[in-house]
Structures are given as structure tokens and as C-alpha cells.
Amino acid sequence: MRFYVPTRIFFGSGTISHLKEIIDERFKASRLLLVTDRGIMESGIADKVISQLPEIHVFDEVEQNPKYTTINRAGEWVDKLKPEVVIGLGGGSALDAAKAIALLATNSGKIEDYEGKEKYISPPIPVIAIPTTCGTGSEVTWVSVITHTERMFKMSIKGPDLFPEVALVDPDLLISLPPDLIASTGMDALTHAIEAYTVKAATFFTDIFARKALELIFPSIERAYKDIKGEKVAREQIMLGSMLAGIAFGNSDVGSVHCLSEAVGSLYDTPHGVANSVFLPFVMEFNLPVAKDRYAEIARLGGIEEEDSDAAAQKLIQKIKALSKSMNIPSLRDLRIKESDFADIAEKAYQNNSNPSNPREAGNKDYIAILKKMMHES
Numbered sequence: 001m002r003f004y005v006p007t008r009i010f011f012g013s014g015t016i017s018h019l020k021e022i023i024d025e026r027f028k029a030s031r032l033l034l035v036t037d038r039g040i041m042e043s044g045i046a047d048k049v050i051s052q053l054p055e056i057h058v059f060d061e062v063e064q065n066p067k068y069t070t071i072n073r074a075g076e077w078v079d080k081l082k083p084e085v086v087i088g089l090g091g092g093s094a095l096d097a098a099k100a101i102a103l104l105a106t107n108s109g110k111i112e113d114y115e116g117k118e119k120y121i122s123p124p125i126p127v128i129a130i131p132t133t134c135g136t137g138s139e140v141t142w143v144s145v146i147t148h149t150e151r152m153f154k155m156s157i158k159g160p161d162l163f164p165e166v167a168l169v170d171p172d173l174l175i176s177l178p179p180d181l182i183a184s185t186g187m188d189a190l191t192h193a194i195e196a197y198t199v200k201a202a203t204f205f206t207d208i209f210a211r212k213a214l215e216l217i218f219p220s221i222e223r224a225y226k227d228i229k230g231e232k233v234a235r236e237q238i239m240l241g242s243m244l245a246g247i248a249f250g251n252s253d254v255g256s257v258h259c260l261s262e263a264v265g266s267l268y269d270t271p272h273g274v275a276n277s278v279f280l281p282f283v284m285e286f287n288l289p290v291a292k293d294r295y296a297e298i299a300r301l302g303g304i305e306e307e308d309s310d311a312a313a314q315k316l317i318q319k320i321k322a323l324s325k326s327m328n329i330p331s332l333r334d335l336r337i338k339e340s341d342f343a344d345i346a347e348k349a350y351q352n353n354s355n356p357s358n359p360r361e362a363g364n365k366d367y368i369a370i371l372k373k374m375m376h377e378s
């Protein structure tokens with residue numbers, strides 16, 4: 001049994017104001033690169049970094065489901081710029097892009113050359129990850145997910161050197177996040193915790209983090225969605241829950257929900273959290289025969305008082321469906337998945353590295369059956 005999180009975590013309201021102090025203390029670096037997206041630049045959040053580090057170089061071209069071409073473009077730039085530290089600021093896309101760009105700062109070639117586990121030659125330059133959503137967990141994981149658009153495939157680039165050196169987690173950064181993103185990224189965090197707790201790779205250590213994440217996320221997600229500004233405690237709880245869920249799945253794994261949502265994301269550019277929310281209850285129904293007892297435990301952590309495990313697991317699935325509905329998360333129909341793509345989605349889900357971790361063996365035909373059932377019931 002192994003458990004590894006080398007990232008130094010700074011958590012708390014207003015922590016972002018200590019960024020310069022942390023950099024001066026830990027890195028003594030002068031050439032810094034900020035990797036973010038245009039939305040973060042326009043929202044004013046990036047100013048909280050730039051005002052402390054006026055000399056910082058900025059790459060703000062990261063898109064949702066970051067593309068390999070974007071990373072390679074930034075890679076060519078960092079070849080000349082030679083930054084010493086990369087700061088990733090944003091949701092999972094910006095943080096994953098920061099990790100990948102930091103890797104290209106010390107390794108020649110293109111990002112697709114490093115697809116897989118520990119394919120790099122030199123460790124990347126240090127990354128400071130500053131999440132601005134409550135779902136990714138990327139600030140405490142060793143993986144960067146980058147979309148290869150021609151292959152329509154999400155590549156995982158990972159290795160023990162890809163953990164951010166520092167995670168600076170400030171729940172107040174959620175204040176300007178629109179409610180639909182609180183909902184979808186919060187559901188991503190919930191999915192991380194549920195999958196980390198039920199996959200074959202779950203361990204004693206990851207259970208501790210997954211359970212605590214669930215205890216934090218269940219009571220806070222709707223409150224955060226309704227009033228992120230007014231609900232300080234919920235804001236802190238959902239941000240902590242998201243990070244703990246990241247530590248949990250980073251050391252165990254995710255399962256079929258992520259296999260399906262990554263397949264759909266690579267084909268339709270669907271937001272990751274939205275796809276997870278849609279697939280979560282249906283994959284849970286599929287997993288029920290082997291994961292009933294664990295789902296019942298999760299149900300109890302979520303406040304469902306039901307002694308019978310079958311009934312508790314069923315109530316949990318209904319609760320998750322209701323949660324998505326109450327937060328107006330799009331349904332399967334809104335994703336506009338074509339039935340003619342089912343075979344391709346199923347194949348991609350089956351080929352996903354995390355597919356073997358799912359608690360119930362899921363083959364090509366199983367994924368097609370899940371998709372058909374979803375279509376029928378939506």
C-alpha cells in the first residue's frame with residue numbers, strides 16, 4: 001500500500017495574498033510564468049497574482065479541455081523564456097496546462113511525446129497550483145490531462161515529478177465563480193470522492209480522504225451553489241472537500257464515470273464536471289451489484305439514515321440525481337450525444353487507463369448498455 005502527496009499545501013481565505021512571500025522563501029526565482037485563461041484575466045482574479053509579481057510573463061490562451069497544440073505553442077515560448085517557476089491559476093484546464101508546460105520547459109519535443117506514465121526525461125520546473133474552481137483536485141495530483149484533437153483522445157501525462165510543488169488554495173477565489181460552474185465543478189469533486197472510495201485501487205489511506213471529502217461536500221455543495229459569496233463556511237468546505245477528493249483519487253483512481261466523461265469530452269468538448277454529473281448516477285446503478293455496501297456507507301455520510309444497504313444505496317443514487325436537477329446541471333439530452341457515436345464512446349471509455357479500476361468489470365458492451373439506458377430514461 002502506497003500513499004504519496006509531496007505538495008506543500010497552503011489553505012485558507014486570503015492565502016493568495018501570500019504568494020510573493022511563498023515564492024521568495026521557497027524558490028528565490030525571478031523568471032516566472034503565469035498560465036491561465038482569458039476568463040480569469042477578465043474576472044480580475046489574475047490581478048491578485050500580477051499585482052504582487054509585476055514582472056511575471058503571462059500565457060492566457062488555455063481553453064476548456066486544453067488542446068495539445070496550445071501546450072506545444074506555449075512550449076515553444078518557454079524554450080526562449082526559460083522560466084524558473086510556473087504558476088497555474090484557474091480550473092483543472094489551467095492547472096493541467098501549467099503542469100504540461102512546466103514539463104516542456106525541461107524536456108524537448110512535443111507534449112504528445114510524453115503521454116503515459118513517467119515518459120519524461122527530466123523533472124519539470126516547479127509548479128505553483130492555484131485553483132479557482134471547486135472540483136479539479138489537480139493542485140494535489142500527479143496527472144495532466146491534455147486533449148489530442150486529431151485522435152479525439154484525452155492523453156494522461158503523469159509521473160511522481162508532476163505533483164505541483166505548492167498548492168495555494170484560497171476559497172475566496174470561488175466568490176466570482178458563476179453558480180453553474182460551482183455546481184459542475186462541485187459535482188466533479190463529488191465524483192472524485194465517490195469513485196476513489198469504490199474503485200478497486202482504494203486503500204485504507206485513500207478511504208480516509210474520500211470519506212472526509214464526502215462529509216464536507218454533501219452539506220456544502222447546494223449552499224455554495226445558491227450563495228457562494230454569503231456562505232463562507234460552505235465555500236471553505238467545498239474547496240477543502242475538492243482538494244481532499246483530489247488526494248484520494250490521485251492515490252487510488254477514478255472509474256467508469258470518468259472513462260465515459262473523458263470519452264465524451266474528447267468528442268464533444270463537453271465540460272468535464274457536467275459530463276461527470278450526467279454519468280455518475282447511471283454508472284452507480286451499473287456498479288450496484290458489486291459496490292452496494294460502499295454506496296450505502298457513502299449514503300450515510302451524506303445524511304441518509306437507512307439501515308438496509310440496498311435501500312441506502314438506491315436513495316443515494318436518487319439523491320445525486322436530485323442534486324444535479326436542483327442545481328440545473330444539463331441533462332444527457334442537453335449534451336446532444338449522437339447514438340451513432342455510442343460505439344466510439346464505449347471504445348474510448350474501455351481504452352481509458354482507469355477502466356480496469358472500476359469496481360465492476362466494464363466492457364465495450366456494458367458502456368453501450370449504460371448509454372442506451374441513459375438515453376431511454378432521460
Ligand SMILES: [Fe+2]
Binds near residue numbers: 188
Ligand atoms: Fe474529474
